[in-house]
Amino acid sequence: MSGYELAQLNVAVLKDSLESPLLADFVANLDPINALAEDTPGFLWRLETEEGDATALRPLGDDMIVNMSVWEDIESLHGYVYRSAHAAIMARRKEWFHRMAEAYSVLWWVPAGYRPSIDEALERLDALRRHGPHAQAFTFRKPFPAPGAGAMDGASAFPDACQAE
Secondary structure: OOOEEEEEEEEEEEOOOOOOHHHHHHHHHHHHHHHHHHHOOOEEEEOOOOOOOOOOOOOOOOOEEEEEEEEOOHHHHHHHHHHOOHHHHHOOHHHHEEOOOOOOEEEEEEEOOOOOOHHHHHHHHHHHHHHOOEOOEEOOOOOOOOOOOOOOOHHHOOOOOOOOO
């Protein structure tokens, strides 16, 4: 164990309000997809309010939602995102969210047991947008090892990562 865990943030610009018919399927899938994450090996924590999700948190404005979680390692998160029922929901994101021209997802390492704040996560996303992938803010396509771990080779990148990265 490296003493570090993987944090992730993603943001999305809503096409309509969460109460709208357009977003009904997205909202209906929140609880099952969150439960799937929690049952996935490697899952450690996710940002949520008393309602059980993070959709009420709008640090970037009324039309943007955030999702943040912490995982044991990059492989666990990647498996959940791209190789579970989450992938089918993610494939529908164009129905519910506007396309973003800049990065909307960021990964970074945190000390084991640490839970990042939204402000910290948004700073990491901003750093990724300004500087591209680097050790403090990276993507599945260009991952970086946990501090103190050996270097990752090109084979460590995840080729089925989102095209927006």
